[in-house]
Amino acid sequence: MKAWQVAELGEPEKVLRLVDVDQPEPSPTQLLVRVRGAAANFPDVLMCRGEYQVKPSLPFTPGVELCGEVVATGAEVSGFAPGDRVIGASVIPSGAFAEYALMEHATTFPAPDALDDAQAGSFYIGYQTGWFGLHRRAGLLAGETLLVHAAAGGVGSAAVQLGKAAGARVIGVVGGPAKADVARELGADVVVDRNTEDFVDVVKRETDGKGADVIYDPVGGETYRRSTKCIAFEGRIVIIGFAGGEIQSAALNHALIKNYAILGLHWGLYTGKDPDAVRECHDDLTALAAAGKVSPLVSERVALEDVASGVQRLADGVTVGRLAVVPGS
Numbered sequence: 001m002k003a004w005q006v007a008e009l010g011e012p013e014k015v016l017r018l019v020d021v022d023q024p025e026p027s028p029t030q031l032l033v034r035v036r037g038a039a040a041n042f043p044d045v046l047m048c049r050g051e052y053q054v055k056p057s058l059p060f061t062p063g064v065e066l067c068g069e070v071v072a073t074g075a076e077v078s079g080f081a082p083g084d085r086v087i088g089a090s091v092i093p094s095g096a097f098a099e100y101a102l103m104e105h106a107t108t109f110p111a112p113d114a115l116d117d118a119q120a121g122s123f124y125i126g127y128q129t130g131w132f133g134l135h136r137r138a139g140l141l142a143g144e145t146l147l148v149h150a151a152a153g154g155v156g157s158a159a160v161q162l163g164k165a166a167g168a169r170v171i172g173v174v175g176g177p178a179k180a181d182v183a184r185e186l187g188a189d190v191v192v193d194r195n196t197e198d199f200v201d202v203v204k205r206e207t208d209g210k211g212a213d214v215i216y217d218p219v220g221g222e223t224y225r226r227s228t229k230c231i232a233f234e235g236r237i238v239i240i241g242f243a244g245g246e247i248q249s250a251a252l253n254h255a256l257i258k259n260y261a262i263l264g265l266h267w268g269l270y271t272g273k274d275p276d277a278v279r280e281c282h283d284d285l286t287a288l289a290a291a292g293k294v295s296p297l298v299s300e301r302v303a304l305e306d307v308a309s310g311v312q313r314l315a316d317g318v319t320v321g322r323l324a325v326v327p328g329s
Contacts, residue, residue, distance in 0.1 A: 203230040
């Protein structure tokens with residue numbers, strides 16, 4: 001089968017190679033699936049660079065989430081059969097940027113009927129992260145103001161839709177007019193182009209000086225520091241990641257004085273520590289998709305042969321919405 005492999009670390013376009021490899025064999029708890037759709041995620045970029053917390057042995061095939069068709073199941077797998085359409089996490093080193101991939105039974109779920117293969121392949125990580133961040137960690141309430149950074153990106157775009165579905169007023173921060181258009185299409189009530197406006201000023205203006213009740217931050221660095229200037233009394237800042245490249249320090253005296261909470265989210269921990277919550281989340285998200293309230297905005301659908309250039313565009317910060325790999329397209 002064809003698969004992209006990383007045999008040395010570096011920028012995705014330089015280290016990804018499309019090669020012929022043997023089709024992987026599922027362990028007793030795994031499923032072998034034919035890849036129908038796979039999203040490019042920032043962890044794929046970081047793994048290519050050797051900067052992710054998970055550092056697979058070389059060579060490996062990246063692609064951490066997918067929609068697939070079950071081909072075979074391990075002896076201990078129940079509830080799935082060949083032909084089933086599923087979504088979930090891949091098992092690195094047999095990732096989703098290939099014709100076939102492995103999935104672990106515990107992190108595999110029925111694909112929502114309301115989503116096509118590219119959308120379903122982009123639904124697992126971003127929307128689960130958003131659901132846990134906004135509901136389990138921040139306790140977002142209807143009527144509150146939610147500020148979402150990188151609102152046109154993969155993780156941010158999911159948070160915009162989930163915030164609107166929860167009844168919040170959503171302010172999205174983006175970089176550039178094209179991304180601003182995407183944030184509006186996603187449903188953001190107010191869109192801030194950080195290249196031309198100060199989001200702190202906009203948030204204060206839009207909330208009559210109160211500030212945002214919840215801030216969803218996958219960027220970090222200076223974006224986090226500026227966010228503390230527009231957080232509301234009893235507000236919650238949810239730390240999703242550090243796509244800006246800088247891991248900032250938190251001024252805890254400022255959190256004390258202004259009475260706000262700083263919440264970390266490592267969503268992947270829930271798959272091992274509270275798998276029932278992950279299944280509950282999947283059921284809720286599936287219902288929201290069926291109701292038309294959430295749907296991944298797939299801006300690019302690329303063939304398997306174009307993975308390296310697509311992942312590099314994600315690394316360079318020029319993609320909007322989700323970039324999905326559709327083998328055979």
